[in-house]
Amino acid sequence: MAGMENDQPEVTGVYEVPTSLSPSRVEAFTKCPLAFRFTSIERLGDPPTVHTTRGSLVHRALQLGYEAPAGGRSPAVFEDALDRALAEYRELPDYTLLGFTDDQAERFESECRDLVSRYLTMEDPDAVRPIGLELMLSAQVGNLTLRGIIDRLELRDDGELVVSDYKTGRAPSTNWEQRSMSGVHFYALLCQEVFGRLPAAIRLLYLSSGEIIEATPSAQSAKFVATRTAAVWKAVERACVTGEFQPRQSSLCSLCAFQRWCPSFGGDAALARVEAPAALGLAVAA
Numbered sequence: 001m002a003g004m005e006n007d008q009p010e011v012t013g014v015y016e017v018p019t020s021l022s023p024s025r026v027e028a029f030t031k032c033p034l035a036f037r038f039t040s041i042e043r044l045g046d047p048p049t050v051h052t053t054r055g056s057l058v059h060r061a062l063q064l065g066y067e068a069p070a071g072g073r074s075p076a077v078f079e080d081a082l083d084r085a086l087a088e089y090r091e092l093p094d095y096t097l098l099g100f101t102d103d104q105a106e107r108f109e110s111e112c113r114d115l116v117s118r119y120l121t122m123e124d125p126d127a128v129r130p131i132g133l134e135l136m137l138s139a140q141v142g143n144l145t146l147r148g149i150i151d152r153l154e155l156r157d158d159g160e161l162v163v164s165d166y167k168t169g170r171a172p173s174t175n176w177e178q179r180s181m182s183g184v185h186f187y188a189l190l191c192q193e194v195f196g197r198l199p200a201a202i203r204l205l206y207l208s209s210g211e212i213i214e215a216t217p218s219a220q221s222a223k224f225v226a227t228r229t230a231a232v233w234k235a236v237e238r239a240c241v242t243g244e245f246q247p248r249q250s251s252l253c254s255l256c257a258f259q260r261w262c263p264s265f266g267g268d269a270a271l272a273r274v275e276a277p278a279a280l281g282l283a284v285a286a
């Protein structure tokens with residue numbers, strides 16, 4: 001996961017330009033500017049879903065598992081790591097807001113166990129040399145500060161860096177493969193800015209299917225990411241100044257928590273600020 005932020009907040013338009021944005025939020029803007037406004041500008045909250053909580057919990061379990069030294073990363077260690085992650089999450093709104101029944105909680109936990117078990121069939125954790133887990137990196141590129149959290153940065157035997165990103169959703173079709181790599185290319189750009197060199201490989205590990213998609217970043221791909229990120233950021237700034245965050249309908253609308261306030265579905269976007277926190281059981285960020 002990664003992000004970008006402006007040097008100085010601006011308050012010259014309808015909305016204050018945020019001082020920081022994660023790249024997933026930048027992607028969110030490209031998917032639907034109005035949904036982006038609700039979650040990232042008005043900060044009405046991002047209600048947890050089974051999918052997002054399962055993903056972050058499994059990431060946490062793998063992080064805990066990798067805290068064991070090489071040679072000691074057995075399946076039992078990862079099982080214990082998952083138990084610890086579950087114990088942490090049972091206290092968090094990301095979990096409690098899902099309102100699971102006992103049966104649903106059991107199914108959810110079993111799905112998390114399956115993902116961790118499948119991960120252990122994809123690579124040998126004892127052979128991995130991590131030099132950063134959930135590693136926060138930031139770098140100045142042009143007039144933007146780029147920020148990101150890399151799931152796992154590792155050092156290969158030949159001294160090269162490798163970025164690995166865990167995915168708990170389905171692997172993309174071939175057509176969408178390149179797009180799914182945009183986040184990890186962003187991490188490659190961060191590595192270049194922070195460590196002075198690109199990683200030799202960036203990898204997406206799809207834990208639901210056991211597939212691994214790998215790419216080799218290049219100076220060209222890093223430049224493309226920097227240019228695209230700057231362009232998206234300009235569009236965010238423009239929308240904040242004009243107040244125009246257009247709805248963009250897609251298959252994602254069926255999962256959108258703000259659909260009832262979306263003009264594309266007959267709603268009034270202005271009412272979301274007042275109604276959404278109570279309706280969705282969320283607190284508005286200060």
Ligand code: SF4
Pocket residue numbers: 032034035247248249250252253256257258259262263264265
């Ligand atoms: S319902 Fe669809 S178009 Fe409307 S805000 Fe949500 S994602 Fe955007």
